[in-house]
Amino acid sequence: MTNSWTDIRNTDLVVIMGGNAAEAHPCGFKWVTEAKANRGAKLIVVDPRYTRSASVADYYAPIRQGSDIAFLLGVIKYCIDNDKVQWDYVNAFTNAAYIVKEGFAYQDGLFTGYDPEKREYDRATWDYEIGEDGFVVMDETLQNPRCVWNMLKEHIAIYTPEMVERICGTPQEKFLKVAEMISECSTPTKTMTSMYALGWTQHSKGSQNIRSMAMLQLILGNIGVRGGGMNALRGHSNIQGLTDIGLMSNLIPGYLNIPTEREVDYPTYISSRGFKPLRPNQVSYWQNYPKFFVSFMKAMWGTAATPENSFAYDYLPKLDLPAYDVLRAFEMMDQGQMFGYFCQGFNPLLSFPDRGKITRSLSKLKYLVVMDPLETETARFWENHGEFNDVDSASIETEVYQLPTSCFAEDEGALVNSGRWLQWHWPAQNLPGQAKHDTWIMAQIHLKLKQLYQEEGGKFPDPILNLHWPYADPGDPKADEIARELNGYAVETLRDPNDPTKVTVEAGQQVPGFAALRDDGSTAAGCWIYSGCYNQNGNNMARRDNSDPDATGAYLNWAFAWPANRRILYNRASADLDGKAWDPERKLIEWDGEKWAGYDVPDIPPTSNPRDVGPFIMNPEGQSRLFSRGMMRDGPFPAHYEPFESPVVNVVAPAIRGNPVARVFESDRATFGDAEEFPYAATSYRLTEHFHYWTKHVWVNAVLQPEFFVEISEELAAERGIEKGGWCRVWNKRGSVQAKAVVTKRIQPLICDGKPVHIVGIPLHWGFTGAAKNGMGPNSLTPFVGDANIETPEFKAFLVNIEPSSGPATA
Amino acid sequence: MTINVNPPVAPDTAMQMGPQDYIRRSASSVPAPARQLEAVAKLIDVSKCIGCKACQSACLEWNDLREEVGVNAGVYDNPHDLTPNTFTLMRFTEWVNPETDNLEWLIRKDGCMHCADPGCLKACPAPGAIVQYSNGVVDFVKENCIGCGYCVKGCPFDIPRISKVDNRSYKCTLCSDRIAVGQGPACAKACPTKAIVFGTKEEMKAHAAERIEDLKSRGYANAGLYDPPGVGGTHVMYVLHHADKPSIYAGLPDDPRISPLVEAWKGVTKYAGFAVMGIAAAAGVLHMAISGRNRVTVEDDEEARRLTAVAPGAAPLDPSKETLS
């Protein structure tokens, strides 16, 4: 989230699309009801289903899953055509006026540089014209046909209301009503907030779904302001934290990157991260990359990371592929290229697409380690449960370790919420049985491995032997110790660069924030963006002062928000070019003549002149991007692509199946179906009574929604002779499930390009362990396809067939 | 008393509510309470409700209830009805508004309405099994309940359920144990959108008025408060977008009142019955006094002997005996 949950109370219009906040985030949704009740805010819901969010919406419009980009580009076109643009904002804070390099073009659904063999683009032409001064060439009059604004207008010209209806199945009058309501927020005094979640990410073009809305928000001037923003409603309690800390194949904590093998040494690695500003006076904050990287390396390898060995650069693995994400990991298992796997509080057997492939892959492992407070189907994937897990135990050679861990009630530490707040929590009870804290388990595994390398030697033991392990009890590191490590500390005494006599931080002391980090090895910080969370003032994540001056919803003294306790990102954009708030009613920060001040921590150097420094300091432009250059693998502008399995052909580019650069493995192509065989458009989701697969184990939640079902329209039920509350079978090439049928008016057939499309909704939750009734799930049916940019599986749009059935034999 | 503090772990020992505040006690009478507690109410704003069932969940947890894991019956309602363990239940209705032709998903939290004039209490034959506090809370006292099910017949909202396990009647207590220490009900505390709020009845009516205004501004011309006078008003009230037709909300009674049959059973029958029985007994006594007992006379015995000695048309007597006489 660029903003916070509590900031939503400041909005005038909430658009829930690509998510279902009322269902998945009820207590966050509270702030929508508050905005409605106290500000007269309106709520729009655009979803294939009339959801719980829709039940309290002011306006609901149906849309076919996987067609959001067409809808959003249609809205952008509507706003531009009707001059519903916040011009001052667009001119000041976006790259609308930048001139795009000659050679860049878009045709028949493809941008320049496509290689069908590699399913990849050569993105060389996706860039700006650079002038002699080394800065981008601009045309502030927006007359140049090659400027971003005009390129954008040309690119979206096809997304007329008629086209939107053909692609999305959204009746024109409904689409126009939504577009009209949204366009009202182009005035500086009206803001819209976008609340989205996995309904946008879980597509083969998920990232572009989000970009489309981000572009719309920029055009309306809604980024960086109170009550605005792009608010990704993260799914899990600390998924934000795990991403921040970079528990991903290609990340280093704080969104730094693991080197690729082309970056043969540290100088090469760091040179490709120069991030020279593209406009005069811009901050281009990534220029500090070396400071953060070196500090991280010091936190990892302490004294073993020296200037001489490039701070142990070689200790880091070098990637030969863009990413070893989960889909690739299971593909590798299936191909016999991976032999061991750890699942820490994760249940891939049910959570990942194409369950058949997951079972097959796990069965080929030599060893599997599952750490969890609860039973998981993954830990028992080898156990036969009749129709619910039909495997032959004897033929599965995997050795499975199941380790009991603590749950939230027993552990201590910080979780990062969707609004980037790091909140500390305390243990309320002792560990049950033999259960142990995850920290204890990870420490034991590391220490044992280290011991084996000490005793036996082996392949490149250095990074293991030299891992910095500064804990009072090495076998049981405490949360407090690790939190200090994440914040960062001075390795050597730090002195003021301008006045070397002045000591800023004594050696061994916590650094106040990331501004104090250095690239000479004198500082260490586990995760630079968290720097400040545990500094000289102590554990700021444990702060519990809930005061909120002038009820802005900032709560600056409650816990700690990264970066630098900032609550709203890009908050400089809340004020106009001269530093005056766009909306006097909704001041956030303003320029008082000398510095930036207000209700939030300024996003730019507090004394930087308003007309000099742009709000988007992480971009070399200092401004936001309507045209994203080569940052995205699948195009600098979003374009409509159908899901890999779609009930209709792509009307704008009939020749193209799915997203041309989506992640697809050859071995999976055979499992894709087409609309002739599988005519119904299925989508998967979670119910408010449940939390993924965990609440199967929670008696009360099992009671509230006990049994696996699918939701279909009355029309489809009649067409296929399925009875309300009766059993039905849903299947495709990947699998088959049996479920109760919920026949509802909340799902209506959509007319797409003249033909009716029936939607089948398949909620997830059920498995073969826990208190809830045994059941199957959508992932026996979902396709093994990933988003082009971040490989998120396409859980939200696939094809199935459906018929009445007699229910599972072992129900 | 809008609740905005966490439940205390060391509550004030002087309970804020207790037996001294009874204004009604089933099948028995109570002295007029020394003090009058301020009337409380739970307001359920159906237009804010997202049907998340947090209220059901919080109710089960606070009251330490365990419901059975049921089945899916083709709807979202689970369990399918109120039970001795389910004091509150979300009822879902898919309603197409004939005026707009738009689908509206009406979600109503069902449960005890805490009537000012409680039919359950009127029907209850067990002294102290049902009590009403001066703040409006109507509570069941299981220790005194005999499980006869009269409350089920008395309730205009079909709320109480009799447990097959301990043969006692159960329903929402409005979390009387929480109110007693100055807390609101668990459901209101949990409700994510504050569709359920709790406070004094006056506060709640005022809040409802604001909500109704907001709803009217959003096109719900018939938005209104459900506080049915037929039962003297309730201490659980609804804000409805279509207050002109409560029954579309999963059969919420349009004009609830204690059934005339129950009134008759608990009223006239009771008194007329006693009268009739009394009269019958009295008549007997009186008659006995006037006419004395109906005695058999010597003549009657004589006649009987004569008749039975020789009965006309009787079989002839033994000839030998004949000769003897």
Place this chain on the structure above:
Amino acid sequence: MNMELSRRSFLKGAGAGVAATTLGAFGFGEAEAAFVEGLRPYKLAGTTETRNTCPYCSVACGVIIYSKGDLTQGTAEAIHLEGDVDHPTNRGTLCPKGAALLDFIKADTRLMNPKVRRPGSNAFEEISWDEAIDGIARHMKDDRDANFIERNMDGVPVNRWTTTGFLAASATTNETAFLTYKAVRSAGMVAFDNQARV
């Protein structure tokens, strides 16, 4: 309505134990939570409040866990859980999942012992932590030594371990996450991912 916040700011680390200490002052223990006709004994009397965060979604609602017993004595046990009214986001509210967290903490299917399932077997067997850690570390070392890639074809040091993967959780603390990061990366593992995608 019900949205105003009780203005209580807490001392750092004051998450737990506050209530326990005040108990004596009130002279109110379980004993006093005596039966009053018609009212259930108030079940939170004499418990200890601990501030925590809901482990489910990323709204990260503040919760208070009410427990009996003493953490330092190893006897602490949660008996009830409720939303934290002082929390700016949830203001004491909880969703149907959060409101039932006690049943998660006390789920019948909570794991109590380390177990191993041997190849081809159709059952788990309980083992000691030492056996578990030894077995796992041995597997790791054998696999790493057998498949670790020190240099690529061009002789560039790449130090990659691609044959064992690690899937991190989404509900563990930052602290667990960083310790996990250190352990996993230092071994050269690249097939490292988390729940961000699902």
Place this chain on the structure above:
Amino acid sequence: MTDSTLHGRPAPQVTKADIDRGDRLHVGREVVVDRYTKWARVNHWITAISLILLALSGLALFHPSLYWLTALFGGGQWTRAIHPWIGVVLFVSFAGLFIRFFRLNLPRREDAQWAAHIGDVLKGDEEKLPEVGKYNAGQKFVFWAMSILITILIVSGLAVWERYFSQYLTVPQLRVAMLVHSMAAVAIICVWIIHVYAAFWVEGTLRAMTRGNVSGGWAWRHHRKWLRALATYGKRDDQSPDGRGPAT
């Protein structure tokens, strides 16, 4: 000589049908008539006790002022639990009585006359009444009233039997059942009062249900037609119960 003109009134025609199984004459100085067999009496008293227990437990739940009666049954829960079961016993037991007695309780011509002279009945001036068989119209009224009310009570009672049957009815149906049940209960208690009072008022009646027989005089006075039938067709033994020989 003949008896046919006694009191100057013609004796009614009598038939065997006016006699019940088990009715019997013992002729002698003391005429004694067997009226009820041992099993009939046992059957009657089971019914009677059930009815009384039902009245007590029913009344206990009928009006708060009588709730104390639940103490007789071990408290409210027990009262609530036991009442319906006693009801079942009563029903079965009464069914037995019905089969035994219904034939001679069928209405006869003289019943109307008898009822017409209800004033004389209450005065005890029976010479003005027609001769009646084993049962007079009053007794027949009690018999049929009991039969009908018990049927109503068992049906409505089962309907509101919370434990087993209530769930099969709607609440409105239950309310009707409840009202009917309580009104029928009031009625049957009244009938019971009449029945018991009559038994006391008419001396020598009670013994019919205790020892099983009545004096000849009682039979002559109250059920002369029955006595005639017995005298004419009935089983008799001339050994009068006091063991002395026949009168001569």
